[in-house]
Amino acid sequence: MNKPVDFAVIGRGMMGSACARYLAESGASVALIGPNEPADRITHSGPFGSHHDQGRITRRLAHDVDWARLSSRSIDRYADLETRSGLEIFTASGGMMAGPRAGPGSDFTESFLKVADALDIPHEHHNDATLPRRFPEFTFPPGTEAAWEASGGTINPRALRDAESLLASKASAEIIPQAVTALNQNKLHFADGTTLAAGHVVMATGAYAHTDDLLPARPEMRVYARTIAFAQVDETEAARLAKMPSLIFIPEGLAYDLYLLPPIRYPDGKLYLKIGGEDESPLLTNRSDITTWFQGDGNAQVSETLLTHLRTLMPDLAIQGTHTGSCAVSFTTTGYPYIDRLSDGLTLLTGGNGAGAKCCDELGRLGAMVARGESIQAEGYETDFRAVLA
Numbered sequence: 114m115n116k117p118v119d120f121a122v123i124g125r126g127m128m129g130s131a132c133a134r135y136l137a138e139s140g141a142s143v144a145l146i147g148p149n150e151p152a153d154r155i156t157h158s159g160p161f162g163s164h165h166d167q168g169r170i171t172r173r174l175a176h177d178v179d180w181a182r183l184s185s186r187s188i189d190r191y192a193d194l195e196t197r198s199g200l201e202i203f204t205a206s207g208g209m210m211a212g213p214r215a216g217p218g219s220d221f222t223e224s225f226l227k228v229a230d231a232l233d234i235p236h237e238h239h240n241d242a243t244l245p246r247r248f249p250e251f252t253f254p255p256g257t258e259a260a261w262e263a264s265g266g267t268i269n270p271r272a273l274r275d276a277e278s279l280l281a282s283k284a285s286a287e288i289i290p291q292a293v294t295a296l297n298q299n300k301l302h303f304a305d306g307t308t309l310a311a312g313h314v315v316m317a318t319g320a321y322a323h324t325d326d327l328l329p330a331r332p333e334m335r336v337y338a339r340t341i342a343f344a345q346v347d348e349t350e351a352a353r354l355a356k357m358p359s360l361i362f363i364p365e366g367l368a369y370d371l372y373l374l375p376p377i378r379y380p381d382g383k384l385y386l387k388i389g390g391e392d393e394s395p396l397l398t399n400r401s402d403i404t405t406w407f408q409g410d411g412n413a414q415v416s417e418t419l420l421t422h423l424r425t426l427m428p429d430l431a432i433q434g435t436h437t438g439s440c441a442v443s444f445t446t447t448g449y450p451y452i453d454r455l456s457d458g459l460t461l462l463t464g465g466n467g468a469g470a471k472c473c474d475e476l477g478r479l480g481a482m483v484a485r486g487e488s489i490q491a492e493g494y495e496t497d498f499r500a501v502l503a
């Protein structure tokens with residue numbers, strides 16, 4: 114039996130680690146619980162995390178004001194997190210959103226331009242006349258409009274999570290690198306037979322919040338199996354693309370957006386651009402389907418389609434080789450993360466909607482407030498982040 118704590122945060126991912134940091138830094142006793150990233154994903158039986166990667170897009174620009182607020186507040190704190198943890202989290206390569214001025218997808222373009230103006234997000238506004246000169250690496254379809262911000266770019270999600278977790282530890286949070294197998298009232302059970310009693314539990318288990326039976330009711334979420342395509346480039350090509358921003362864009366003929374990251378160095382020492390985005394993909398409705406999906410390499414056909422879009426957007430890109438990856442994204446019914454106190458002893462913090470990595474620090478802050486029983490109504494958001502439960 115572990116020593117009882119004020120708060121047990123289940124899930125050592127992006128949101129859980131940030132939440133644990135805020136709780137621990139406010140003086141509470143905290144346990145941050147979850148397994149390490151698997152050393153071998155093919156033999157690992159779960160749980161997996163949606164942040165086990167080297168790159169995520171970060172940007173203040175967004176299709177929605179609350180998402181822009183969540184990320185703006187988080188971006189403002191990256192420097193402090195880097196200084197205090199000693200970890201490199203953020204690369205300010207610039208962030209861009211681009212889409213058609215008219216026709217299918219134009220509502221997307223209109224929305225991010227509107228949000229940029231409404232929140233006074235400093236940005237450059239580009240169109241057919243200016244895009245080729247300003248961003249010669251891209252060939253956008255005619256009729257494209259884009260917003261570029263200097264304060265966007267990429268984050269290393271592993272480093273951001275590690276920074277949150279390290280600072281939580283420095284504030285005396287205990288890290289328990291195990292999965293929780295059962296939750297009875299506020300008593301947590303681990304695979305090795307040990308238990309932990311907590312005054313309050315925060316459930317931050319990402320996609321698993323929808324599929325596991327730890328919660329009294331299932332949060333309504335669509336958990337999608339997503340494929341990622343990687344394009345390897347050499348050092349010379351990466352140097353040519355040194356000013357390439359991260360990009361959310363709608364390719365010609367599509368009505369939904371794709372994302373593209375500039376070259377990032379991976380643990381194998383090589384440099385890769387990463388592209389992803391799908392309108393629909395298989396739904397993962399149980400733990401075993403999530404495990405099987407994460408153990409695999411995604412869908413080869415989806416990857417080929419993504420790489421075709423990449424080659425169309427960047428016809429001069431010198432690709433050395435390609436490979437695919439798998440991940441899971443959790444979309445909530447409201448379109449916003451669920452940050453909800455389900456009972457006196459339980460808070461839910463999940464639902465990244467494919468955009469939760471960059472703003473995990475603010476989500477963790479709000480999660481900590483809710484877990485402490487504080488209201489987040491005056492935090493300046495239009496949504497209340499309430500969960501929809503089955």
Ligand SMILES: Cc1cc2nc3c(=O)[nH]c(=O)nc-3n(C[C@H](O)[C@H](O)[C@H](O)COP(=O)(O)OP(=O)(O)OC[C@H]3O[C@@H](n4cnc5c(N)ncnc54)[C@H](O)[C@@H]3O)c2cc1C
Nearest residue numbers: 124126127128147162163170293319440465468469470471
């Ligand atoms: C391909 C892809 C691209 C993305 N791109 C972007 C992007 O560019 N920008 C962006 O901002 N976001 C992006 N996202 C979304 C972002 O990665 C997620 O929103 C974010 O990781 C969600 O954080 P989380 O803490 O909710 O979940 P996770 O990061 O998945 O963490 C959940 C953790 O809970 C743990 N866990 C599960 N069950 C248990 C249990 N029973 N006991 C203990 N621990 C448990 C897991 O091991 C995991 O570590 C992307 C996601 C994917 C899949």
